[in-house]
Amino acid sequence: MKFKAVLLGLILASGVAANAQEIKKEVLFTIDDKPYYTDEFARVYRKNLDLVKDDSQKDLNQYLDLFIGYKLKVAKANKLGLQNGVAYQNELKSYRTQLSRNYTSDTKVTKELINEAYERSLKEVKASHILFNVDENAAPADTLKAYNQAMDVRKKALAGENFETLATQYSQDPSAKENKGNLGWFSVFRMVYPFESAAFKTSKGSISLPVRTRFGYHLVKVNDVRDNRGQVTVAHIMTLNGQNPVEAETAKKTIDEVYKKLKQGESFEALAQQFSQDKSSSGKGGALQRFGSGELSSEIFENTAFSLKDKEQISEPFQSEFGWHIIKLLEKHPVKPIEEVEAEFDSRIRKDDRSKLISKSLNDKLRAKYKVEQNKKAYNTCLLYLNDKFYTQEWEMPGVKDPQEVLFTINKDQKVKSTAFVTYMSNQQKANLNIKPLGKLYERLYNDFVDAKLAEYYDNNLEKEFPEFGHVMDEYRDGLLLFDLMEKEIWQKAKTDSLGLQQFYDLNKTKYQWKERVKANVFSSTKEDIIKKAQKFLKKGKSADYIKEQLNKNNKVEVMTNGGTFEVGSENLPKLNEYKKGISDIVKVGDYYYVVQIDETFAPAVKTLDEVRGRVINDYQQYLEQHWVEELKKEFSIKVNDATFAKVKNELK
Structure with missing residues (x-):
């Protein structure tokens, strides 16, 4: 909860209102000569305006003091080296990866794929298929041969030959001998994406054209279509x-x-x-x-x-x-509405063949956005390093003649060396690429490597490309540091410093008071005659269990009891004319009738530390933090540019 409280006002993904006046970037103040600027102060102030409940925090003088206090804590965290912690670095990296997802994938294409998947999820298709095996990296001649074979069998089916018989005879799916090509009913995400698309785009009773998947070519016959049963x-x-x-x-x-x-x-x-x-x-x-x-x-x-x-x-x-x-x-x-499955569909799309469409769309945009200047000589030299041993994963990465040789440059400022590409090629042996001839394989490896480096370059420059991304990352970075610092300097101390906690309680115990209290049993019922009977039993000295046993019969609960020690004025205790030992008069509150048996009364008193430990710890934490900021102001040198602040106040008002 404390982490959320710390970050609530300072870490928000939404930007400032579009019509907000731009603040000229100037140095507002320095901490040990490190500058902090007007634009950040104005941005955070505007974002927090609707969140703060304390009007004093909307006062710009007060807010500047709070902002300086915040930056002092971050400065202290950096001074202690908390930014070098492994847990901190991992958390920051994880958050950046999550946040960057909206920038490093084509959101338009992703949204279209989610909508398409949801529309398909509303239906179920019953289909059969005939498979003609061909490796996804097969030579053009082998690919054409499989395609032509598929077309020949399709002609037979269209001419009236039984599809199941053809599947048994021609399909290279091992299960076809038993199921005759019948795949049964399925919906979205059950088949590889190209096959799924063919099944959902082919009308009932029709046979698709040959569709290519990583397994080969398929003929898909749609036998039936129905609404998804969930x-x-x-x-x-x-x-x-x-x-x-x-x-x-x-x-x-x-x-x-x-x-x-x-x-x-x-x-x-x-x-x-x-x-x-x-x-x-x-x-x-x-x-x-x-x-x-x-x-x-x-x-x-x-x-x-x-x-x-x-x-x-x-x-x-x-x-x-x-x-x-x-x-x-x-x-x-039943099938859920799209709002409830959108996140799940997004995750599943990123894990199947659809993700290639998203990657390709982004790659195309990056190729158009950034200029890649190739060193033709280095390109040809790297080709000479490759040989047929690559196909058997026996190719050994050679030593690059010139380790400093640049293979290509991105956007005129990012140089990518040949050594990085040769290492990449070596690692790609595990992918079992069977693209032939060798020149075609090399071209594929090179283009994939360029796409990977473009994506890496783009990701590394997100803060420059998108200022709002940079703002959120800066704020999250500081927020994480502040959390670690507060945990170390304040929260743990307040919990473990028993002597300091006791002294704080002793100095402030008048804040922790019990009101007048009673030890009582409260009887309630919606029926006045029942509560009157309960009152009579109480006056005869009968116990609460006896009363419930007598009045709650035939599986009906006519009267309930609530026993304990209650503060006068609490919701659990009905309002009485006076609170004294004995049996009260009957009172009605709303739809309920009450009678109260008071066994003991307690005058107002100071609560013990054990009774209010949680509240005292919280107050002690605030006390420590307040005084700690004052100490930080002495530890660091702070200089505020008063003239600049005056301009900022005028513009923000």
């Missing part, structure tokens, strides 16, 4: 299909007996634990992980699960490829 969570009881007729009969008999027990009202979970032969779920009462269409290997199981309409509904016994089942519906999970 996901379900179910539990099941299963008896395995037997290896012989006797075992098969036993499995069927057992599941029927279990079903009868369920109809008699016995617990599904208990029966699953006793009789289900699915050992991965029986210990959990048969519960399975939630799933959607096409995520299980049994379509009949999925269809039965989705056919259940009501929570706790139980299916009749049915047989799948694996055995006999009874399913109990635990919960249905």
Whole structure:
């Protein structure tokens, strides 16, 4: 909470209002000769205006003092070397990576892909395919051969030949011999992106043109399309299909007996634990992980699960490829609105083939934005280093003749050396690139390397390219330092300095007062006659348990009690004419009637340290911080440019 409080006013991603008057950048003050400028002061002040509740903090003189105090703490943190801490550096790096994501990817393309994925998520496609294997880096002749083969088979299908028969005969997908090319039902993110696109863009009953994926060329036939059924969570009881007729009969008999027990009202979970032969779920009462269409290997199981309409509904016994089942519906999970899945879809898009579209879009923009000047001689020299051993991962990185040789320059100020490219090529052997001939492979490696270096150059210059990014990073950097410093200098000290805490409490104990208190039992009811009965029982000396036992019958709660020590005026204690030992009169507050049994009264008194330790620690922390800033003002030399500050005040007003 303290971290959030520290950063709340100073770390905001949003900029100042667009129509705010620009403040000329001048030195506002210095701390040990380090300058701090008017533009930062004005920007932070404007951002905080709507956040501060204390009007005194809106006063510019007061705010300058607060701002100087903030910068003094950061200066102290740097003086102590906290900026060199490993945890600090890692946290800052992690935050920058997260923040830069909005700048280092094409947000327009990303948004389009999210919208496309969501639209597809609303539907499910039932499709079959025929695969013609070809390596994604295959030679053009091999690629053309596979494509032509796919086109020939497509002609056969369009001419009326059975697609399943063709899949069995021609598909190089090993599973085609069993499933005849049938992939069942699926929705978005279940298939590689090019295949998914072909399936969703092909109309029902049609066959796509050959579509290329990393596995080869596919012919996709769309058999059916329906609305997405969402996901379900179910539990099941299963008896395995037997290896012989006797075992098969036993499995069927057992599941029927279990079903009868369920109809008699016995617990599904208990029966699953006793009789289900699915050992991965029986210990959990048969519960399975939630799933959607096409995520299980049994379509009949999925269809039965989705056919259940009501929570706790139980299916009749049915047989799948694996055995006999009874399913109990635990919960249905309909498709969520786009607002709820946008972040999840964004993450998934960055992990699949769609991410290549985002990267390509950014690469194209960076190629247009920055000029890359190639050293042709160095380019040709690096080509000579490469040989066919690269394909077998046996290529050894050679020593570059001139380690200082520049391969290309980005934007006239970033020189990239040949040694960096040769190292990159060596590392790329692990990618198993099979692009031939060698010259084509080299061209691919070089272009990928240039794109990587352009992205790196762009990322390193985000602060210059986007001032608002630089502002947020500066503020977060200072905020992290301040958190570490406050933890070290103030918060831990307030918690562990028991002697100082006791002295602070002793000097300020009049601030920590109990009001008048009573030790009491408070009885409440919405019915006046019930509370009158409770009052009579109390006057006869009956206990609270006795009263509840007598008045709360037939599963109805007519009266409730709340016992403890209460401050007069607290919400838990109804307002009485007087608070004295004994049984009070009946009072009504809102819809409730009350009677109070007061056992003891306590006059106003000072709270002990143990009773208010949390509040005292918080006050002690504020006290330490206030006096600490005064000490920092003595430790560092501060010079304020009064004339400049006067101009800033006039412009901000």
